[in-house]
Amino acid sequence: MTLRTYYPEIEPYASGHLEVGNGHQVYWERVGTPGAKPAVFLHGGPGGGLSPNQRRVFDPARYDVLLFDQRGCGKSQPFAELEHNTTWDLVADIERLREMVGADQWLVFGGSWGSSLALAYAQKHPERVTELVLRGIFTLRRWELLWYYQHGASLLFPDKWQRFIAPIPPAERGDMIAAYRRRLTSADRDIRLGAAREWARWEGETITLLPDPQVSDAFYGEEYALAFARIENHYFVHAGWMDEGQLIRDAGKLRDIPGVIVQGRYDIACPPQTAWDLHQAWPEAEFIMVEGQGHALSQPGILNHLIEATDRFAGGGM
The missing domain is CATH 3.40.50.1820 (Alpha/Beta hydrolase fold, catalytic domain)
Known part of the structure; x- marks a missing residue:
């Protein structure tokens, strides 16, 4: 077919x-x-x-x-x-x-x-x-958010998860959404952008069954990542x-x-x-x-x- x-x-x-x-x-x-x-x-x-x-x-x-x-x-x-x-x-x-x-x-x-x-x-x-x-x-x-941003998807993509948590000090990793919120709303653009890149990369590289650069590459651009990460995190912090x-x-x-x-x-x-x-x-x-x-x-x-x-x-x- x-x-x-x-x-x-x-x-x-x-x-x-x-x-x-x-x-x-x-x-x-x-x-x-x-x-x-x-x-x-x-x-x-x-x-x-x-x-x-x-x-x-x-x-x-x-x-x-x-x-x-x-x-x-x-x-x-x-x-x-x-x-x-x-x-x-x-x-x-x-x-x-x-x-x-x-x-x-x-x-x-x-x-x-x-x-x-x-x-x-x-x-x-x-x-x-x-x-x-x-x-x-x-x-x-809540469980849907925790699955993807705390514990669950992390077990299937441990290598990509390691990159996602790397910008966050171990003491803050108990609430990754909140930890990213602090950085995505920072007054320092470099901090905002660094967090946005990793937030966007995590999603871009885990939404296809097999790696697909045509999908994931779209998440790497600075401007795209900044809007995507800031707004997405904002909605998740407030549970929509x-x-x-x-x-x-x-x-x-x-x-x-x-x-x-x-x-x-x-x-x-x-x-x-x-x-x-x-x-x-x-x-x-x-x-x-x-x-x-x-x-x-x-x-x-x-x-x-x-x-x-x-x-x-x-x-x-x-």
């Missing part, structure tokens, strides 16, 4: 910045066919920003897709800003963008942190969501400004929304237990465990199922 892969490269037919308050300007772009089925793409991180391949998971003839850099990252301004940058600020931004494009409802697509934001948005505004397509499920529960387990607890609000959950069996960043827990709480959604795959959107089996889902929903249903 031939796996589905990205649609051809495509450039936005429109782009710009939207003022969303408190000095933030969110960069947005639109691809596909104006007036076709509306969709919004929610990138990962938090702080990951957009990349050109993210435009290519939708049939451009059948979709009108809005993509945007979430607050503080990519082309949004101010750069790497933490003030007025919370989950609920982003949920409000999604609504502002929906109103800007004039869509009454739209398909919501998100992976990794984008799945968290998609769930938060859909649970707050279920009437605005026609379908949910989710990958690499992440819900910011949500109750513990809130996104799983409130999954019943999604009952009437057609959905697809795509999860790599060997996803180290976002272990399959979370996707399974979401599936148990939202059994109406289709659940696809993809064998032999890790976390990244670009993993061939994962990408295949995501594009199958967007193609199917372009026809108006399951």
Whole structure:
């Protein structure tokens, strides 16, 4: 069987910045066919920003897709800003963008942190969501954060973990997220940048089943790492400004929304237990465990199922 892969490269037919308050300007772009089925793409991180391949998971003839850099990252301004940058600020931004494009409802697509934001948005505004397509499920529960940043993933990548903990004195390693927070918010740019590099490298090198420079190299740039690490750590320190387990607890609000959950069996960043827990709480959604795959959107089996889902929903249903 031939796996589905990205649609051809495509450039936005429109782009710009939207003022969303408190000095933030969110960069947005639109691809596909104006007036076709509306969709919004929610990138990962938090702080990951957009990349050109993210435009290519939708049939451009059948979709009108809005993509945007979430607050503080990519082309949004101010750069790497933490003030007025919370989950609920982003949920409000999604609504502002929906109103800007004039869509009454739209398909919501998100992976990794984008799945968290998609769930938060859909649970707050279920009437605005026609379908949910989710990958690499992440819900910011405490154990999920500890698994990746304290003890768990460290056992599978001991060599990479050693690099991750190296900037942190042994006395501070009992809470790696807090220790990195102190450095990522330092007044000294060199300290901020050094911490950002190692934070970003850890994720970039552990999200594919096998090493993939095409994925990991994107995490090494100084500006990318600074926004990514600062914003991601900021969200994790605050547990996404949500109750513990809130996104799983409130999954019943999604009952009437057609959905697809795509999860790599060997996803180290976002272990399959979370996707399974979401599936148990939202059994109406289709659940696809993809064998032999890790976390990244670009993993061939994962990408295949995501594009199958967007193609199917372009026809108006399951």
